[in-house]
Amino acid sequence: MSDERLDVRRTAKLFIGGAFPRSESGRSMEVRGAGGALLAHAARASRKDLRNAVRAARAAQPGWAAATAYNRGQVLYRVAELMEGRRAQFEAELADSGAADPPRGVSAAIDRWVWYAGWADKLTQVLGSTNPVAGPYFNFSVLEPTGVVGIVAPPDQALLGLVSRLAPAIVSGNAAVVLASEQHPLPAVSLGEVLATSDVPGGVVNILTGRTAELVPWLVGHMDVNGVDLTGCPADLAAEAEATAAENVKRVHRGPATDPFDARARSPYEITAFTETKTVWHPIGA
Amino acid sequence: MSEIEQAAAAQPVVPAWEYAPAPEATDIVKLKDTYGLFIGGEFVEPKSGRTFPTISPATEEELANVAEAGAEDVALAVEAARSAHDHHWRDLPGAERAKYLYRIARQLQERAREFAVLESMNGGKPIKESRDVDIPLAAAHFFYYAGWADKLEYAFPHVQARPVGVAGQIIPWNFPLLMAAWKLAPALAAGNTAVLKPAETTPLTALLLAEVIQDADLPPGVVNIVTGAGETGAALVDAPVDKIAFTGSTEVGKAIQRATAGTGRRLTLELGGKAANIVFEDAAVDQAVEGVINGIFFNQGHVCCAGSRLLVQEPVYDELLGKLKDRLGTLRVGDPLDKNTDVGAINSRAQLEKIGELVASGVEEGAFMYQPPCELPERGFWFVPTLFTGVSQSHRIAREEIFGPVLSIMTFRTPEEAVEKANNTPYGLSAGVWTEKGSRILWMAERLRAGVVWANTFNRFDPSSPFGGYKESGFGREGGRHGLEPYLQLEGRP
Numbered sequence: 001m002s003d004e005r006l007d008v009r010r011t012a013k014l015f016i017g018g019a020f021p022r023s024e025s026g027r028s029m030e031v032r033g034a035g036g037a038l039l040a041h042a043a044r045a046s047r048k049d050l051r052n053a054v055r056a057a058r059a060a061q062p063g064w065a066a067a068t069a070y071n072r073g074q075v076l077y078r079v080a081e082l083m084e085g086r087r088a089q090f091e092a093e094l095a096d097s098g099a100a101d102p103p104r105g106v107s108a109a110i111d112r113w114v115w116y117a118g119w120a121d122k123l124t125q126v127l128g129s130t131n132p133v134a135g136p137y138f139n140f141s142v143l144e145p146t147g148v149v150g151i152v153a154p155p156d157q158a159l160l161g162l163v164s165r166l167a168p169a170i171v172s173g174n175a176a177v178v179l180a181s182e183q184h185p186l187p188a189v190s191l192g193e194v195l196a197t198s199d200v201p202g203g204v205v206n207i208l209t210g211r212t213a214e215l216v217p218w219l220v221g222h223m224d225v226n227g228v229d230l231t232g233c234p235a236d237l238a239a240e241a242e243a244t245a246a247e248n249v250k251r252v253h254r255g256p257a258t259d260p261f262d263a264r265a266r267s268p269y270e271i272t273a274f275t276e277t278k279t280v281w282h283p284i285g286a
Numbered sequence: 287m288s289e290i291e292q293a294a295a296a297q298p299v300v301p302a303w304e305y306a307p308a309p310e311a312t313d314i315v316k317l318k319d320t321y322g323l324f325i326g327g328e329f330v331e332p333k334s335g336r337t338f339p340t341i342s343p344a345t346e347e348e349l350a351n352v353a354e355a356g357a358e359d360v361a362l363a364v365e366a367a368r369s370a371h372d373h374h375w376r377d378l379p380g381a382e383r384a385k386y387l388y389r390i391a392r393q394l395q396e397r398a399r400e401f402a403v404l405e406s407m408n409g410g411k412p413i414k415e416s417r418d419v420d421i422p423l424a425a426a427h428f429f430y431y432a433g434w435a436d437k438l439e440y441a442f443p444h445v446q447a448r449p450v451g452v453a454g455q456i457i458p459w460n461f462p463l464l465m466a467a468w469k470l471a472p473a474l475a476a477g478n479t480a481v482l483k484p485a486e487t488t489p490l491t492a493l494l495l496a497e498v499i500q501d502a503d504l505p506p507g508v509v510n511i512v513t514g515a516g517e518t519g520a521a522l523v524d525a526p527v528d529k530i531a532f533t534g535s536t537e538v539g540k541a542i543q544r545a546t547a548g549t550g551r552r553l554t555l556e557l558g559g560k561a562a563n564i565v566f567e568d569a570a571v572d573q574a575v576e577g578v579i580n581g582i583f584f585n586q587g588h589v590c591c592a593g594s595r596l597l598v599q600e601p602v603y604d605e606l607l608g609k610l611k612d613r614l615g616t617l618r619v620g621d622p623l624d625k626n627t628d629v630g631a632i633n634s635r636a637q638l639e640k641i642g643e644l645v646a647s648g649v650e651e652g653a654f655m656y657q658p659p660c661e662l663p664e665r666g667f668w669f670v671p672t673l674f675t676g677v678s679q680s681h682r683i684a685r686e687e688i689f690g691p692v693l694s695i696m697t698f699r700t701p702e703e704a705v706e707k708a709n710n711t712p713y714g715l716s717a718g719v720w721t722e723k724g725s726r727i728l729w730m731a732e733r734l735r736a737g738v739v740w741a742n743t744f745n746r747f748d749p750s751s752p753f754g755g756y757k758e759s760g761f762g763r764e765g766g767r768h769g770l771e772p773y774l775q776l777e778g779r780p
Contacts, residue, residue: 033527131766133748141752142764226757239548246543248712249536249555251759256778264778267445276756277763280731282741 007221012042012185014049014209017056020286024048029210031185034098042185046209047218050177053206054222057148057175060203061259065145065173073120076171079198080113084117085158089190090159097158108261109163115266116167123172123271136284143275145173146251148227152212154232160260162191165229166272170204174227179219180206181232185209213237220245227251227274287515296389305618308625310388310413314400319353321489323359323513324496326366327506328749333358338515340489343410344622344631344666359480360521363510367452367479367699370507376449376477380436387474389502390495394425396468397498401463401491406622408490409462410631410667411585413623423747424467427765431471434770438476441767445776448475450552451528453773455544456519457492459535459633460486460689462587466492468764469531470509471749476773477510478529483522486515487634520545528552531772533590536687536713536758542697554762554772556590556754558687562708563593563738563744566701567601569720573742575609578693581718581744583629583671587691588637590759591716595684595703603697607675610693613659614671621627628690632667641669641690648674648683653694679710685692687713701726704718705733714756720742735764 012031013020025046031039033143043049044210064072083090087106094102124143131139149169154161158181169176192207199200208215211233220228220241228245230238231254245252253273307706320337322329334356339348354680355363375383394401398421405416438447444756453473456467466482473480484492496511512518516538523530523545529552532542546553550647565574582594598606622630630640649655653674662668669690677684677694684694698704708717719727727741737754739744747753752768754760 129752130747131750131752133746133751135746135748137319137743137746139748139751141768146756242547243544246540246547249540249543249557249760251761258778261777267776267778269445269776276737277752277754277768278731278737278739278756279752279766280739280741281743281746281751282727283743 001087006036010040012040012189012209013046014043015044015196015205015207016049016053016208017060018196020192020196023210024052033096033229034239039096040186042189042209045215047213047215049208049220050215050218053177053208054148054202054224056206057177060201061145061148061173064170064173064175064201064204067173068223069121072171072173073117075194075199076113076117076167076247077118078189079115079194079200080110082194082198083110085111086190089209092189093186093190096186099158099188104261105157105160107122109160109280112160112163112266113167116171119268119271120171123268123275127272131279138282138284139197141277143172143272143278144275144278146274147174148224149174149176149227150222151176151178151273152216152228152230152232153178153180153188154217155181155183157260159187159191161232162188164265165255166205166229166261169229172275174208174274175204177219177225178205180209181214188227197249205207215240217244220250221247222250227253229253229273231255293377303616307621307627309621310403310406310623312403312407312623312626315404315407316384318403321353321493321513323353323363324353324493324509324511325359325363325499326510329496332356333362338425341409342407342666343487343633344663345518346665348379349408349490352493355514355518355521356522358560360512360518360525363481363512364452364454364525364527366507366510368480368641369451369478370505374505375479375508378412378584380438380477383474383477384432384435386502386571387428387435387471387503390498390504391425393498393501394421394428398422398425398600403623404494405463405491406630409459409488410622410633412627412630414627415585420464423445424463425468427464427749431475431580432769435475438774439772441770442706442713442774442776444779446779447476447774447776450773450775451478452530453478453480454522454525454527456483456530456532456534457480457484459488460585460590462488463495465533471556472769473773474508476774478666481510481515481522481525481527483510483512483519483559485513489513500606502553504771520641525676529773531762532556539760540692550724552772555760556760556762556764557760558713559592559755559759560595560685560713561591561593561716561718562595562689563718564597564704564708564720564730565602565606566721566723567599568722568724570722570742571602571609573608574720575613577718577720577742577744578610578726579613583691584745586629586632586669588633588689591738591745592720593716594688594693597707598695599704600697600699603702607695610673611656611658614673614723617658617671618670619671620663621661622627629671632669632690635667637689638667639671640686641692642725644683644686644688645672645692647679648681648694651683653677653681653683659741679707685711701730701743705730707726715759716740
């Protein structure tokens with residue numbers, strides 16, 4: 001009799017609308033570690049999966065935007081709390097991906113959630129305004145989320161790179177559809193599992209694993225996506241992706257070229273890349 | 287019914303008023319026969335060798351010939367802007383840049399009458415609007431942004447704010463000088479230089495601004511003005527500028543976004559709109575009537591944020607419609623230079639035809655058209671102020687930007703329905719709300735997907751107030767601290 005126990009392996013699935021489906025296409029793709037060992041067969045998302053993800057995001061977005069800023073801040077902080085509890089798993093996945101210093105990467109990703117969480121109820125105070133117009137009007141400007149944002153996550157820094165794009169996008173009340181790093185999708189899959197249990201409403205974040213070149217054209221061309229973060233978009237796809245994004249005047253953004261560990265990589269202007277300034281006028285009179 | 291009420295009922299609701307002509311004199315404007323391009327601080331002949339006539343849309347008379355900039359001319363203008371930026375302007379202390387902008391603001395104020403008359407001559411807008419809105423706001427814009435030039439570190443704390451470089455700026459014909467001010471003032475304050483392309487039908491006030499710029503001793507090349515039509519604009523988009531700022535149609539805006547794709551150049555777009563003006567049953571009806579009229583007939587409806595869809599809560603529909611029709615009958619349509627004129631000339635024959643085509647579609651699709659009795663001048667481009675009732679959301683006149691004096695009226699029952707209908711458009715530039723209930727104003731303002739919400743007012747503008755769209759109405763803001771951001775590179779401090 002052996003005390004060896006066979007481990008229970010995880011199926012790496014998509015994260016859409018708070019649920020974990022496989023790809024409707026039935027396809028998967030091999031994920032291999034730095035040493036070439038097979039790590040998983042991750043779902044290989046299709047155009048239809050992407051459309052389902054956009055639909056889930058659109059359905060979830062108004063409710064998330066309507067939550068109080070205090071509430072959104074607490075939810076993002078909760079993501080950090082739960083990531084802390086799963087450090088070992090994230091560190092192992094980063095190690096498998098060949099990342100240089102996995103503990104540092106996980107710490108930075110957790111801290112980034114905390115940093116952006118605190119912005120939820122400060123953004124409009126810092127970057128909104130009351131405007132001294134030349135007339136008897138009360139005039140103020142607030143920041144509102146753009147809507148549904150597509151994110152092409154950076155291929156490297158599979159955890160910190162992704163969090164650095166995702167946290168600023170959703171803290172203001174956007175919903176996101178993320179294309180995870182094609183080479184190293186597993187940290188993103190695990191992040192989806194954290195998000196599912198962090199009080200982030202289902203559909204606010206949707207994570208697709210698959211072939212970036214296959215999915216980017218559908219993401220940037222989707223008429224119900226309001227903005228795209230192309231930080232992780234391969235250079236050979238970028239020009240066409242941006243041109244396609246013009247079809248419904250999507251906001252197109254790329255994060256700073258800075259190393260994501262650098263404090264300069266985080267900024268309130270990463271949040272405002274996907275916010276809209278709304279200005280309200282009202283007469284003043286007795 | 288009392289005797290007084292009977293007597294009142296016997297009278298026509300609106301008495302017919304006769305107005306003596308009150309034309310503004312035009313001798314203050316000294317037109318040249320031909321205008322060159324403004325490049326490197328000088329008016330120069332176009333390398334293209336081409337000119338085009340610019341007319342008064344109210345009389346169809348030719349006012350002047352204007353140079354048409356070809357790709358070679360645009361390239362020279364961009365070179366001049368680049369040189370001015372790299373060798374002088376970006377390194378000039380902000381306080382000095384500010385003083386140039388203050389000078390321009392002051393000269394616009396000093397020459398306000400001249401600018402207003404020229405604006406109305408070339409664009410067809412009523413003199414009372416160019417005199418009281420366009421020109422004062424243009425001056426105010428330069429004055430406002432002048433003050434930012436040496437305070438950028440307060441506008442964007444904790445980051446380094448550097449100018450983007452050379453801005454290519456393409457502006458429309460509906461507020462010619464004001465749009466030039468909206469583009470140039472923040473660009474220059476932030477340390478950029480500019481190549482501005484005015485609209486082909488309204489180049490003259492921008493060229494008069496070039497004279498002001500010369501008189502202000504602005505260093506050569508900081509502002510360059512290239513006149514021309516779509517081809518000139520396309521050449522500017524393709525030129526090696528660092529940023530494009532465009533105000534105009536959504537169709538052209540999308541083409542520009544495609545053209546700049548993958549180039550890494552900055553872009554802001556201020557595009558079309560189909561704004562809902564929403565009147566609740568508890569609104570102050572007479573004020574709402576004035577706001578609705580102003581919302582759609584201001585500047586002949588040539589306003590991207592015009593309140594072109596009126597949503598009326600059912601209980602107040604009959605009363606509001608009656609008053610709107612009465613008010614429509616009192617609008618004075620005609621000579622833009624007459625100080626009594628409310629609605630001036632349509633800007634161009636092409637625009638008149640577009641309005642006519644969309645209005646015809648409204649009738650064809652089954653909406654009911656109302657136009658008051660209205661005498662139009664024989665020459666020039668004119669359109670009678672028009673209302674449509676019985677409009678459904680699928681009608682073209684409810685979906686497409688008409689950019690003319692045409693109002694499409696629909697009804698709603700609940701606030702939720704008003705929000706749903708107001709947001710049921712790819713556009714999102716502006717919206718209006720009329721109600722005496724404060725909490726409802728804020729509730730509506732939160733839910734309307736539009737960059738500007740006017741509550742119990744409409745069509746107000748101010749240099750300190752950010753303006754710009756949601757969705758397909760574009761991105762980026764003009765006005766206020768926010769209006770600086772498109773002209774700055776913000777980088778984290780090490």
